[in-house]
Amino acid sequence: MSQNVCLEPLTPADFPVLAELAGEIWHQHFISMISREQIEYMLAGRYVPEKLSAYLDAPDRWFGLLKLDGRAVGYCSYALTATPGEMKLEQLYLLAETRGRGLGAYMLDAAEDAARRHGCHALVLTVNKHNAGAIAVYKQRGFTVREQAVFDIGNGFVMDDYVMAKRLA
Numbered sequence: 001m002s003q004n005v006c007l008e009p010l011t012p013a014d015f016p017v018l019a020e021l022a023g024e025i026w027h028q029h030f031i032s033m034i035s036r037e038q039i040e041y042m043l044a045g046r047y048v049p050e051k052l053s054a055y056l057d058a059p060d061r062w063f064g065l066l067k068l069d070g071r072a073v074g075y076c077s078y079a080l081t082a083t084p085g086e087m088k089l090e091q092l093y094l095l096a097e098t099r100g101r102g103l104g105a106y107m108l109d110a111a112e113d114a115a116r117r118h119g120c121h122a123l124v125l126t127v128n129k130h131n132a133g134a135i136a137v138y139k140q141r142g143f144t145v146r147e148q149a150v151f152d153i154g155n156g157f158v159m160d161d162y163v164m165a166k167r168l169a
Helices: 012-029 036-046 049-055 103-117 132-140
Strands: 005-009 061-068 071-080 086-094 122-128 144-154 157-167
Touching: 005 103, 012 036, 012 049, 012 061, 012 071, 012 086, 036 144, 036 157, 049 061, 061 103, 071 103, 086 103, 103 122, 122 132, 122 144, 132 157
Parallel strands: 086 122
Antiparallel strands: 005 061, 061 071, 071 086, 122 157, 144 157
């Protein structure tokens, strides 16, 4: 991995960069799992200033923009849940060209470290049931499938996911 990797807290100035990055990643990665219409619907609902602002200076949620040699190549977010001692990895995404370099592990380590610092004993996440590559990575990192869940996200779309969890030492 390059020595020039950093996970920077999201700022309002990053919102346009993040929206563009998310669009590129999602259209590359999810087109074989969900429809283009669902991708567009989800992007439009997630990567807007009103939603992203919730992470700015929040005491219970964090959003990091991953930069490699100064270029935004990925991002992750995590938040405390309503369940005491539990944090949720909400998002972890990388450009396809940067996968396999340990950058996903770098972001996952940051989420696990944050969970431990906040006294959490579990890190949970949801992942599309057809996202075999991500599921394999999470299993390799000690996550297990806790349950299957279908989430109605509106506009006739659903997310058909596994809920995975990892006990933290």
